[in-house]
Amino acid sequence: MLVFVLSWSGVVEFGFAGDTKTPVIPKGKGDHCVAETDYMRRNHMDLLVHQRDETVIRGIRDEPFSLVECVDCHVQRDAENTPIRVDAKEQFCESCHAFVAVKIDCFGCHAAVPDVASVENAGRAHEYESAENNSAxxxxxxxxxxxxxxxxxxxxxxxxxxxxxxxxxxxxxxx
Amino acid sequence: MYTASSKPTKSQTARRHFLKRLGVLGVVSAAAPVLLSVARGADKKSTGIKSDAVSSKHRWGLLIDTSKCASGCDACVRGCHAEHGISSTGNDHTDAQWIRKIDLQDNLTGTLSSLPMMCQHCKTAPCVDVCPTGASFKRADGIVLVNKHTCIGCRYCVLACPYKARSFIHEPITDQQSWAPRGKGTVESCTLCVHRVDAEEDQQPACAVACTNEAHSAILFGDLNDAESEISLAIEQGQAHEVRSDLHLNTGVRYIDL
Structure with missing residues (x-):
């Protein structure tokens, strides 16, 4: 286990010596993440699993480890300022996950780009189209x-x- | 292997010291998340969102006045779909339906009525009973949900629901709303706009807002545990009926004038 942890930190922090190409991770918004970078590298998945159960089952939403906030900070934008999915090739999530060959399941269901609105201003019930167009x-x-x-x-x-x-x-x- | 009386050799002492050091390291690593969480407390964003867990103090439900519900109006359906990013896949026999509009005719009297039919948020929900993984569950505040993290897409709940309230998602979805995760291979149904319920006090579900915007106000969100709420009063006066009351499911969605 210790050997594994040491080798993992070696991969991420110092890169492999020699010909192995290490992932290039795009920088996120702001100065720092919700916890120390080293801690997040090793434990983000546990934090997310913990948070998802708290949110879905117990309805606790005011916690810092929500996937929505990950996406908000770590999303990159193209030349037209359109957000690029965080699970797209060479984007924040995928760059590292491709390197370690771990498939991300999050974005099969979750939004991979930030929404115009977030939980604070959720609710777009005023945006309905007219009734005539939607009889179908x-x-x-x-x-x-x-x-x-x-x-x-x-x-x-x-x-x-x-x-x-x-x-x-x-x-x-x-x- | 040595006994307690035998003197440890030099290498054994070194091993002990190593293990001691490892133990200290272990304690430090175990404390690290605690220390981190203390440090995080300082810069935790205040979003105004309730951070305490839901409790059985409330039991949320809907009161639907079918006399105010207009035949041909589907504002609630559109409101729901806009809110949760539900769009047609082109295969309308497999499209998700969180709310359906139903027109009823009494065969004896010919009386017509129209009503929205969605998850009835039963107190003793058949979908919860049959789910093999516990993914279909009832929150403490009475909202019946699917935990899509543990849903295996077996669709037992779809069959068990007497109201046909659940939909299975057959095709990949890419344009989700951030507050409404939806994906292929899982079952979904009305969440009573749980993200809005959790967001602030006095938030109405999208269908109720849409209905009010159309000046019908047929859908009213309320707390069945609050004796003063309109839904409780209507139940007490015997006006708010359950659909399929013979099943004794104690539904959270009640209908007036049905």
Whole structure:
């Protein structure tokens, strides 16, 4: 274990001697991270796992180790000031993870670029489009088995035909 | 191996000293996170967000007045989708549905009514019962959620839910909102806008805000544990009904005039 830790610190801090190319890690925002850099290098995954359980299960959100804040500080921007995903090649997360061959699962679900809004001003309920443009999204009830048998290409017309012919449980709106 | 009476050799003494030093190192490393957390306390950002854990002091729910809900209006659905970054994948038979608008007709009287149907946030939730990993869970404040970190996508909960409230995500998603993580291979449903509930006092879910913006005000967010809240009063007066009350699930979402 000790040998592993020493060799790991060697990789990150001093680089391998010789021909191994070490990751180039883009610099984040501000002077320092939420904890010492060495500590974060070794323990960020444990902090994130701890924080995620606290947040999802117990609803504690005012903690410094949220993934949203990682992304906020460590995201890079291109020439047009558009944020680049932190899990893109050679970006903050991926540069190191590619080097140590550890796959990141975070960004399959989590946003990999900062949002315009964050938790402080969450809620964009005022941004709805007009009702007329969205009648298609007025989702209606169809028995699941029947739905699966519909062909993709003429889904809408088949749905309408189905509604007309099967007045199942009177749950269905025909239009 | 030596006994307690035998004198340790020189190499054994050296080994002991080494182990002692290692022990001290261990204590220091164990204390490091504690010291760090003390140091962090100073520059912790104050975001105004509640930092204490949720408790069973509240039980959040919705009171939906179906007499105010207009047939053909889907403001709540759009509000929900905008809030959580839900967009169509092009395969509308597998698209996520956190809220559905349903039109009902009574076969005897011909009476029409319209209502939004979403996760009913049951007190004894079937989705929680059947989940093999414990990913489908009920928070202390009554909000039923999916912990996507432990969801394996088996979809037992989708089958168990009598309200068809859950959706499985079949395709990769890349444009999530930062407050609403969603991803392929997991199940999801209405979270009662848990990020808003946690953010500040008196925050309404997006569907309720959208409904109010459309001047219907059919959806009212409230605390079932507060005897003075409108939802509690409506329940007490026998006006707020559960859908499928025969299942005795004690739902957090109640309907008036159904």
């Amino acid at each position: 999204r007025n989702i209606q009830w169809i028995p699941h088995k029947q739905l699966l048998s519909f062909k993709q290409e003429n889904m809408v017309s088949q749905k309408k035909t189905y509604y007309r012919n099967h007045n199942v449980h009177s749950l269905i709106k025909t239009n």
